Amino acid sequence: MSKSQGKLLRTPLKNAVGLGSAKHGVHHFLVQRTTAVALALLGIWFIWLALKMVNLDYTGAHALIAQPCNALLMLAFVVAVFWHAQLGLQVVVEDYVTARGLALVMQIAIKFLCFLGAAASVLAVIRITLGH
Amino acid sequence: MPATARPLSPHLDIYRWQIQMVTSILHRATGVALAFGTILLVIALLALATGPQAYAEVRAFCGSWIGTILLMGWTWALAYHLLNGIRHLLQDIGWGYLPKQFVRNGWLVSIGSLLLAGLVWTWVIAQRGGA
Numbered sequence: 001m002s003k004s005q006g007k008l009l010r011t012p013l014k015n016a017v018g019l020g021s022a023k024h025g026v027h028h029f030l031v032q033r034t035t036a037v038a039l040a041l042l043g044i045w046f047i048w049l050a051l052k053m054v055n056l057d058y059t060g061a062h063a064l065i066a067q068p069c070n071a072l073l074m075l076a077f078v079v080a081v082f083w084h085a086q087l088g089l090q091v092v093v094e095d096y097v098t099a100r101g102l103a104l105v106m107q108i109a110i111k112f113l114c115f116l117g118a119a120a121s122v123l124a125v126i127r128i129t130l131g132h
Numbered sequence: 133m134p135a136t137a138r139p140l141s142p143h144l145d146i147y148r149w150q151i152q153m154v155t156s157i158l159h160r161a162t163g164v165a166l167a168f169g170t171i172l173l174v175i176a177l178l179a180l181a182t183g184p185q186a187y188a189e190v191r192a193f194c195g196s197w198i199g200t201i202l203l204m205g206w207t208w209a210l211a212y213h214l215l216n217g218i219r220h221l222l223q224d225i226g227w228g229y230l231p232k233q234f235v236r237n238g239w240l241v242s243i244g245s246l247l248l249a250g251l252v253w254t255w256v257i258a259q260r261g262g263a
Contacts, residue, residue: 033221036217039217043214051252051256061180061187082170117171123181124180
């Protein structure tokens, strides 16, 4: 038992209780990989879609995204993109931003912006496919 | 800062540049670049939801020289991050870790990403020209 634990009159068990079991530590890793698998598949569809949209004007592009299959995949794509981006940017900030206050502000800002990006995209896709 | 100065592990400038580190650095750099690229994605979707004029403005930006340069950069970044991301997933299940394989598949995704981006833009320029 370490010195500090002796002073606090706490047993090692007391110090560990409530901190959760193992198996949670890899959560970030697993979600990053899961969204990566989704994006590897959706990315191929996205490249196809983007190429198709090169020559489409508003009417054509609107009709293409409004198709149920494309609308659904676009919803999945933007959610996966912003989730994956948040996780990736989080690690970049953790690794390179040493000032604690700045790092905290950046982490929260990244989470807010990624949520707003995802929500705005989802609302836009819903309006494109259900509106008009 | 820690109270006592401890020895640090050697940093980037100590090492000779090699494909192993370059593919890793580029994965991060392209990831950050693509995160900024999502701004255009959101704007394009919002414009499409707003109306013809808003979408025409997005198309005009994409067709401008600065839009074209940005889109070319993001195309390569997406191609690289996609291919190297698949490489990372394979590494996660234990494939391609021997130094010789690691170097080879590193070159494979690097050259592959340039080919993929080049292919996409050959098609785009042909479409734009033919339009």
